[in-house]
Amino acid sequence: MSVEITYKDVENESIVPRLGGYSFLPPNIDWPLNPNGEKLILILSLPTNFLNKALNFNLPKEHFLSVFTTYNQNDYFLDLITFHGDKDELENIKQGFTKVLLHKTGEIRNESNFLIPAQEFIYGDKLKLNYEEFDGENLDDKEIYCGSLIGNKASLLQKEDLGLDNYQFCLQIYGGDFPEEFRDIFSLSDSTGYLFLNKNYNENDIGVFFTQCT
Template sequence: MRIHKIIPASDGKLPFMFGGDSAHVSEWPKNPEGQDLLLLFTIDCKVARQRLSRTDLPARGFLHVFSTYDSNEYFIDSITVDEVQLQKGMASYTCVVHADDVEPIKSPRPSIPLQLADFEETTIDDDELSVLSLIADEAPAGALIPVQLSVDYNFLCQIYSSDFPAPFEDALYMTDGVGYLLINKQIGGGKSDGCFFVQVA
């Protein structure tokens, strides 16, 4: 299976950013309890689209992924998803926003330190249970993507919690947590720009 590993980098026109204290949004997203969400990562759509040859990515702008996070509270149940939760409707404890031509605003909460990242093409076995942060055309082995989501969304990437810069290796609640980003097959087509959730074994 061909994948692109997401690896730390420091120069060049880079497609991926862990953390950061600003985002190209008109208003900082909150969860249903009114808590400001944490910016997990950002994808530069133009650069990523060229590097990955993914026509389902927007031609330009930024794809921001936010999540509920509280270092002192239990929140893992809020950021996981299964078929039962989908039947009830997904609550906005995570948020995926595509932004184009919007001036960035600062996060109202403490942020994950910015870490630039690049893509490195490689392969893994089709049945390999990988904990890499990676981009792929289809979900790797072990990823349990609800069938209902595959109707409107394409798999884009897997994020391993320990890859976030210190002290946010628990950004997905567990340091060995794995999160998945799916993007809308038609950005701006009436549904959310994407879907991000964490899988619990």
């Protein structure tokens, strides 16, 4: 069953599962750039020990999963990070407009032009979600959960079959849950980011992160 995620302020260098804060990229890994040469911003820092326990993954112990995305306060970028099942959209994202990295614990770093104040994951209620497919117009009369959650299955995906059969859903992050000054982190405050991890991960394809907006 999926579990709701809420947040509380935490130190930017904290080793807990969190939004934002500093990264722990080792010095031998370059700070990720998108195809336009722009530095990505860190949005998630997730210890692999936490992911293995919470989601029954088998990632290397004592590592981190760092998730980055394109972010720009001046230029439109929503189309660069959005995926609704179109192969060209997915290829665009995989070129580096978002990035999922698995790495050993390195130095405290931030080479982005921005730093999101760190927010620790807090676990709330287990969620019995309505998985009726979104038809683009009507959501039916049942309550739909639109917030952040971890595990089981994503909520409110606009297309259930995204062609991600080799990937396992990990978590979703609601843009409106970010600190106020970064609620446009996914371009629109009501956008949701989805993290899927490769079931047969390798260093070139750990996972995929994308957004949708309903």
